[in-house]
Structure formats: structure tokens, C-alpha cells
């Protein structure tokens with residue numbers, strides 16, 4: 400077995416971020432106790448919490464701890480308390496900083512509908528039952544990072560502008576991520592772009608098509624992003640892996656996540672070229688319920704499962720966590736976001752404890 404240290408930087412962040420990461424850390428500690436996994440969790444502040452302590456949402460010590468760790472577990476950042484902070488010191492800036500500093504270019508966002516939660520989706524059961532999609536979103540390029548960008552005054556009128564750009568190598572590396580993901584799954588990959596309008600998409604499509612020859616078992620298709628939005632809502636089960644750019648992936652993955660009913664169930668991974676990753680729930684800091692101990696910790700616990708799979712290649716442990724979550728749901732436990740009319744919801748720590756109890 401792999402005996403050197405396996406450091407996990409834990410960045411709880413703000414609001415429910417602290418509450419849900421506490422439950423995920425308990426899962427990691429249980430794995431430590433039950434096996435020779437030997438994970439070591441190092442806690443550091445991020446987001447508004449770090450801003451209050453150190454005047455910046457991403458202190459140097461937090462960044463270096465994250466850089467030195469094998470993996471990062473992040474809760475969530477942000478909240479009304481910091482809305483008036485200067486734009487470059489907003490809690491959310493820490494996320495962009497971590498992603499770009501650590502080159503976490505590959506964002507994997509599964510959208511899975513657990514059969515026990517079939518009634519939680521707003522879509523008809525026959526449209527979403529059995530849904531299991533993986534969205535692979537490019538995370539460190541495209542219009543969110545391209546330049547020139549800004550707001551300028553031209554002839555007495557202000558003009559805002561951003562630049563969508565991708566180099567061939569940026570497209571290649573995210574395409575390889577997506578094809579590898581497809582190889583582990585149903586071997587169908589749909590690349591989403593806007594090649595009928597954008598030159599950057601033209602290049603994207605050409606490069607992805609070229610890379611596909613290295614993965615002959617994977618069936619590649621292309622779709623325009625507007626149609627992809629329609630298809631996600633009309634017939635989402637046609638998709639297996641979706642590969643797309645930073646901005647299109649931001650929008651598509653939020654739409655896909657809602658097919659499954661609760662944002663409290665959805666994990667994510669952001670990986671670099673060496674398999675290092677940052678793992679976090681898709682949801683934010685939920686200021687409306689923070690401090691009440693009622694947040695759903697399952698998205699963060701499922702993010703630990705992704706960490707075990709993608710960074711530590713401990714697939715059996717990852718399977719166990721996912722199976723424990725499924726049994727807890729099958730036993731009828733529901734946090735407030737999942738509870739049906741008349742059902743008494745469990746608290747964050749009761750849900751966390753139930754997963755620990757099922758984790759054998």
C-alpha cells in the first residue's frame with residue numbers, strides 16, 4: 400500500500416461551508432480508523448472567513464498549504480457580510496485564484512438522480528429516472544480569463560468587453576480529460592460549442608475531432624450550446640459525457656444539476672494535469688440557512704468520494720461512500736432540502752452520522 404503521507408488541505412470557507420465540511424472530515428477520519436489509508440487533514444481559512452482574519456480571501460499560507468497538499472476539500476465561500484468588500488477581495492475571488500494558481504483546468508460535474516429521490520426533480524420521472532451525466536467543463540481558460548477585458552469610454556459612451564480565447568493545447572488537455580472520462584463510462588461524448596458563430600468554437604471542434612482518433616471506442620458527437628440547453632431539459636438521458644468550455648459549462652452544469660432535484664446532492668472535482676484536485680460541493684454558502692445545522696452534507700461527502708477516486712485512486716473506498724449515501728437515502732433520511740410534505744427532516748450532523756454508521 401501507498402505509505403507516504405496523504406495530505407488533504409481542508410478549506411471550510413463560509414456559511415454552511417463549515418458545517419458540511421465538518422461532516423466530510425468525519426468520513427475521512429472514519430476511513431483512517433478503519434483502514435491504513437493515512438489521510439492527514441490540514442485546516443486553513445478561505446473566503447470571507449480568511450478576509451476577516453487576514454484581510455484577503457486567499458492568504459499566502461492557504462494557497463501554499465493547498466499547493467503542497469495532495470488534494471483540497473473546499474466547502475463554500477461568500478455571503479452578504481462581504482458584499483461590500485472591494486471586488487478583488489470578495490470571497491469568490493479565492494475560487495478563481497485557487498483554480499488558476501493550481502492549474503485546475505478540468506472540472507468534472509456529475510449529475511446523477513438517485514432513484515430514492517426520483518420525486519425531488521421538477522421533471523417527469525420518465526424523463527429523468529436513471530439520469531447519470533458527467534459534464535467536463537474547461538475551468539481555467541475561455542472568456543472568464545481572456546484578455547483584453549474591461550470597461551472603457553469611447554466617444555462619450557461606455558463600452559464593456561471580454562475575450563473568448565482558447566489555444567490548441569488548452570483544448571487538447573481538456574479533450575483528453577473528457578475522452579478518458581467517457582472511456583470509464585458509456586463511451587459517448589458530446590462536445591458542446593457554438594461553431595456556427597464563433598471562430599474559437601471552430602478551432603475547438605477541429606481539435607476535439609482530431610483527438611477523438613486516439614479514442615476509437617468513444618462515439619463523438621457535436622452540438623451547439625443553445626440546442627444542448629434544449630436537449631438537457633427535453634431528453635437529458637441522451638447524454639453520457641458532455642465536454643464544453645468554461646462559460647458554456649458554467650451554465651449547462653447548473654441547468655443539469657437542477658434535473659436531479661437538490662443542489663445539496665451534487666459534488667464536483669477540479670483537476671490539474673497531475674491528478675491533483677480540488678473537491679467541493681456545487682452549492683454555495685447558503686446564507687439563508689447558515690448556522691442552523693440543517694444543510695445537506697451529502698454533496699460534500701460525495702465530493703470526498705470523487706477525491707478518493709480521482710486523486711488517490713482508492714476506488715473501493717469511493718464506492719463504499721457512495722453506497723453508504725444510497726443506503727441512507729433508501730432508509731428514508733432527508734435533510735430539509737429533500738424532505739417531502741409532512742416529513743420530519745434530519746439535521747446536518749444526523750445525516751453525517753447516518754452515513755458514518757452505514758460506512759462499514
Ligand code: NAI
Pocket residue numbers: 415419474475476477478479491494662663679680681682683684685686687688693694695696698736
Ligand atoms: P447557494 O448554493 O448558496 O444557495 C442556493 C439555495 O440552495 C439556497 O436556498 C440554499 O439554502 C440552498 N442550498 C444550497 N446548498 C444547500 C445544502 N447543502 N443543503 C440545503 N440547502 C442548500 O447559492 P446562492 O444563494 O446563490 O449564493 C450564496 C453565496 O454563496 C453567495 O455569496 C455566492 O457567491 C456563494 N457561492 C459560492 C460558491 C462556491 O463557494 N463554490 C458557489 C455558488 C455560490
Ligand code: MG
Pocket residue numbers: 649650653
Ligand atoms: Mg455556476
